[in-house]
Amino acid sequence: MALLQAGPAAAPGGAADPALARGGGWRRWSRWKSALFPYALNAPAVLALLALVAYPVGLSFWISLHKMNLRRPKSFPFIGLDNYANALASPEFRAALSVTLKFTGLAVALIVGLGLCLALLLNSEVKGRGILRALVLVPWAIPPIVNATLWQLIFDSHVGAFNGLLLQFGLIESYKAWLVDPAIALVVIVLAHAWNHVPMATIILLAALQAIPRDLYEAALIDRTPRARVLWRITLPWLWRPILVVVILQTMGALRAFDLFYVLTGGGPGNSTTTLAWLTYQTSFVYLDLGMGSAYSYVIMGLTLFMALVYYRGLYKRGDVA
Structure with a gap:
């Protein structure tokens, strides 16, 4: 009866079974993989938007805070608003x-x-x-x-x-x-x-x-x-x-x-x-x-x-x- 009620066998030194530990790690990795998969699919589109939209918009706003005239390309003083x-x-x-x-x-x-x-x-x-x-x-x-x-x-x-x-x-x-x-x-x-x-x-x-x-x-x-x-x-x-x-x-x-x-x-x-x-x-x-x-x-x-x-x-x- 005591043997039937005993839990999983422990590894020598009281450690958990390595096979079970590997199984738990694989399940955790599967959960992380499932959670990250949608983000991985959207990553190319997000990167394209950042490169084609966010960066030009941010750069143009930064330029609007400076005195920039292409007739004097080396002059780029910050003038705020x-x-x-x-x-x-x-x-x-x-x-x-x-x-x-x-x-x-x-x-x-x-x-x-x-x-x-x-x-x-x-x-x-x-x-x-x-x-x-x-x-x-x-x-x-x-x-x-x-x-x-x-x-x-x-x-x-x-x-x-x-x-x-x-x-x-x-x-x-x-x-x-x-x-x-x-x-x-x-x-x-x-x-x-x-x-x-x-x-x-x-x-x-x-x-x-x-x-x-x-x-x-x-x-x-x-x-x-x-x-x-x-x-x-x-x-x-x-x-x-x-x-x-x-x-x-x-x-x-x-x-x-x-x-x-x-x-x-x-x-x-x-x-x-x-x-x-x-x-x-x-x-x-x-x-x-x-x-x-x-x-x-x-x-x-x-x-x-x-x-x-x-x-x-x-x-x-x-x-x-x-």
């Missing part, structure tokens, strides 16, 4: 900020409005709805630089299709250079930007429309509720959160828009289309002031984050559907 103070105090920054906010407001309003109208149309029972849903994606598939080139050809002062159309209808007497008119150049860029980004807004809002319970519309139909009231009382409350997503994404994109300004106007005429993104490019690669240019880029990042937080705090609660 002076670049940010000088940027915020400069009249060029205030003018560029005004143009940026104007462009962002017009572009986002147009994209959300057109995207909502197209989503409502594509969600209704219309003939050829499948073809229309496919066609609406075409502008989104065009790269931004190609989109800018197309709009440049449309508004060309010599062979532009827009001039030709107005001339045929007798609305103008001769071809006009629309892109050198300060009052029209920004509007043209807004139209080009919206044409390229409306499809994404349409797809997001269309997916949200299809998620609305059909019982609500059937009840409204039985009660003979006017369509305008159905839109205001049923559709829009369910779309607040998707609209918020569209507004945030489009605001971030509009604040950083660069391709259209580069191809269509180059920041002109004068400074009428000089945005913060264009000012950053000009400061960094034309005037070669990398310190101030890096500061401008972080100002854009801060402005984008601030706008996103404002939208989130202001509209998130309104997205709740009672």
Whole structure:
């Protein structure tokens, strides 16, 4: 009986059995291996992000704290936040900020409005709805630089299709250079930007429309509720959160828009289309002031984050559907 109740045999000198010790060590190693395996799989991606994203971002912030101009490459004094103070105090920054906010407001309003109208149309029972849903994606598939080139050809002062159309209808007497008119150049860029980004807004809002319970519309139909009231009382409350997503994404994109300004106007005429993104490019690669240019880029990042937080705090609660 005593032999039956005895535990595992101990090694000479009272030590545990080496085989059992090796078995325990192997189990501990297996547990560690299972725990570390996901990190090992993600390590290449993390290293790539650190090399391609974290390092350049950190380096650009470090440069923004110095006075760095490639015309004097050996001079690299540390000046702290002076670049940010000088940027915020400069009249060029205030003018560029005004143009940026104007462009962002017009572009986002147009994209959300057109995207909502197209989503409502594509969600209704219309003939050829499948073809229309496919066609609406075409502008989104065009790269931004190609989109800018197309709009440049449309508004060309010599062979532009827009001039030709107005001339045929007798609305103008001769071809006009629309892109050198300060009052029209920004509007043209807004139209080009919206044409390229409306499809994404349409797809997001269309997916949200299809998620609305059909019982609500059937009840409204039985009660003979006017369509305008159905839109205001049923559709829009369910779309607040998707609209918020569209507004945030489009605001971030509009604040950083660069391709259209580069191809269509180059920041002109004068400074009428000089945005913060264009000012950053000009400061960094034309005037070669990398310190101030890096500061401008972080100002854009801060402005984008601030706008996103404002939208989130202001509209998130309104997205709740009672």
